[in-house]
Amino acid sequence: MKIHEYQAKALLAAAGAAVPRGEIATTADEALAHFDNLGGEPVVLKAQIHAGGRGKGHFEGSGQPWGGVKYVAQRADVHPVAEVMFTHRLVTKQTGPAGQPVSKVLVQMAVDIEREIYLGMVLDRSLGLPVLMACAEGGVDIEEVAAQSPEKIIKVPVPPEFGLQPFQARRLAYDLGFVGEQVAQAEQIMLALAQVYLSKDCSLAEINPLVVSKQGQVLVLDAKMNFDDNALYRHPDIQAMRDEAEEDPAELQAARANLSFVSMGGNIGCLVNGAGLAMATMDIINFHGGEPANFLDVGGGVTAEGAAEAFRIILADPKVKSIFVNIFGGIAKCDLIASALVAAGRQVGFRVPVIVRLEGTNVEQARAILAGVRDELPMIRVAAGLTEAAQMAVAAAKAG
Numbered sequence: 001m002k003i004h005e006y007q008a009k010a011l012l013a014a015a016g017a018a019v020p021r022g023e024i025a026t027t028a029d030e031a032l033a034h035f036d037n038l039g040g041e042p043v044v045l046k047a048q049i050h051a052g053g054r055g056k057g058h059f060e061g062s063g064q065p066w067g068g069v070k071y072v073a074q075r076a077d078v079h080p081v082a083e084v085m086f087t088h089r090l091v092t093k094q095t096g097p098a099g100q101p102v103s104k105v106l107v108q109m110a111v112d113i114e115r116e117i118y119l120g121m122v123l124d125r126s127l128g129l130p131v132l133m134a135c136a137e138g139g140v141d142i143e144e145v146a147a148q149s150p151e152k153i154i155k156v157p158v159p160p161e162f163g164l165q166p167f168q169a170r171r172l173a174y175d176l177g178f179v180g181e182q183v184a185q186a187e188q189i190m191l192a193l194a195q196v197y198l199s200k201d202c203s204l205a206e207i208n209p210l211v212v213s214k215q216g217q218v219l220v221l222d223a224k225m226n227f228d229d230n231a232l233y234r235h236p237d238i239q240a241m242r243d244e245a246e247e248d249p250a251e252l253q254a255a256r257a258n259l260s261f262v263s264m265g266g267n268i269g270c271l272v273n274g275a276g277l278a279m280a281t282m283d284i285i286n287f288h289g290g291e292p293a294n295f296l297d298v299g300g301g302v303t304a305e306g307a308a309e310a311f312r313i314i315l316a317d318p319k320v321k322s323i324f325v326n327i328f329g330g331i332a333k334c335d336l337i338a339s340a341l342v343a344a345g346r347q348v349g350f351r352v353p354v355i356v357r358l359e360g361t362n363v364e365q366a367r368a369i370l371a372g373v374r375d376e377l378p379m380i381r382v383a384a385g386l387t388e389a390a391q392m393a394v395a396a397a398k399a400g
Contacts, residue, residue, distance in 0.1 A: 001227045003241045004048040006106045008223035011200065012207070015192035018185060019220045022108035024048070031082035034107040035075060041109060042073040047085050048104040049095070050246040052224070057092035059084055060099050068092070068102070071110060078107075103245060111219060116209035117176055119190065121158070121197040132156040132164060132194060136176050138209040164194035178218070185218035186210070200238055201231035229255075250294075250313050257309040259298055266291025268397045269314035269323040269352075271307075273298050273332070281326045284386060290394035293320050307337075308344040315351060322353045322396035324389060329360030338366035341380070342373050350379035353396040357389035358382075 006024050013019045021038060025031035035043055047054055047068035054068030068090045070081050082105055089099030118138030124131040134154045156172055158164045169190040173183045189210060197205040204226040211221045232239050244252055254261030260275065264282075268290045272278040275297050282292040294317070298310050314320055327337050338358065345354070358366050370382050383389030 001229055001232060001238070001242055002050045002246070003225055003227070003238070004050070004104065004243065004246075005046065005223055006048060006104070007241045008205075008225040009220060011196050011225070012189070012192050012220055012223055015195045017189045017192035017207075017220050018218060020109045020111055022106050025082065025105045025107055026103060028079045028082035028086060031105055031107050032075070032079045035072075035078045038107065038109055040075060042071065043078070044108050044110050045070045045072055045078070045081055045085065046106040046108060046222075047090050047102040048106055049090055049100045049102060050243070051090075051092050051094040051100060053092035053094055054090065057090050057095070057099075059088035060091050062088045073110075100246070111211060111217075111221060112214040113209075113221075114212045114214045115177075116211050116221075117186075118206075118208045119193055119210050120204070120206040120208070121193060121202065122204050124155070124157070127157055129157045129159060130194075130197060132158055132168075132172070132190065134172055134176055158194055158198075160198055163198055164191055166191065169194075178212070180216070182212060182216060182218050189218060189220060196225070200225075200235055201228045202226065203228050250316060253309075254296070254313055257306060257313075259296060259306065259310055259313070261297075261313060262295040263317070264292050264294050265319075266293045267319045267321045268393050269293045269296070269317070269320040271296050271298060271310050271314065271323060271325045271327075273327050273337075277326060277328060281324060281390075284390040285324065285394065288387075288390045288394045290390070290397055293317055307340040308347045311344050311348045311350070315348065320352060321398075321400055322355060322393045323350075324393040325354060325356045326386070326389065327356075327358050327360075329358060329362060329366070333362040334358045334360050334366035335362040335369060338369040342369060342377065345373070345377045345380060350377065352379065353393075354380050355389050355393040355396065356380060356382050357386055 009019045023034040025034055057067035062084045064084055072078050072081055085102045085105050089101055091099035116138040118135040120133045121130055135152050137152060154175055156168055169187040173186040178186045193205055193207060202225055206224040207220050209221050211219050227238055248263050250263055251261050268285055270281050270292050272281050278295050278297045285292050296310055298306055314323055329337055367382060370380055383392055
């Protein structure tokens, strides 16, 4: 689960990090009122969407050269800038060409920046530990720095049973070039970042940039956080921050049905039981020249209701030209799965070829069930093996 920048900053501020004053607006009129509440000083208007690269993006059809992060010094400019943000879709590298609508804008006090630093926490699977990552060259080009000069990224392992220790944060602050009173300020922000990451079950927590102002203050200028969905039951406060308007409707529908679903860009729908088998299914589709439209794992206990909902989700994508059902019958036997597929076909109706590959317990009974509905459900086509199934799915998609 993702949250907005302003929500991530609120969590960091509650943990003791220094964050510039700011207020969230849902209309241009509110943005203007917040400008006045903040003292009429220069502000930055920041569009709140679940995508990066906002500052380098653009508002489709607005005719404006600026993106989702706009410095505004004059009161007269606040309302028209906010109006553009609320009435046009913001397009960035991460949103795709369609862009995303903006429903919230952060009105934040402007900071006179001296330098920018990157901080982030993520799980390092090779170490089996969370690591605090830092780079003295933060800002919008951090991805390029990491790709071209990975030696500039400093990593500090953080054992979860102890958390980040003050001496680790202090040493890292010196390594990043902080001096004087800045060291203690940077240390406090690092400790706050680690505390939030560990206590809230984050999968990613970033501060980019962490800035030093020309007045010598160390401040969190931007923040991003993702959370482990499997741990959300422990954090009702985080669940309350969820903005479903920012999420893929199909993925939300799948989550409510206890299905694991991720939209992709191809035209071959995938319905599989097991995450590993789903990855292998997508690989073999690519190997034979096709492109998967989704990752959909129905789990080990496939039911007729779950299968029907899975097909509804897949078929809601107009790009899908065929569906590859790749099931290994173990916990749920093949004949039960075949019956669920037939029930789903009767409920949903298949508008594209559905290529079925079944293996496992009671596979012969399952094939007999599917053969018995050949006239009733002609779009169901049973393959003898994995390779044949993948080839059939790719051919059907290409035939349209």
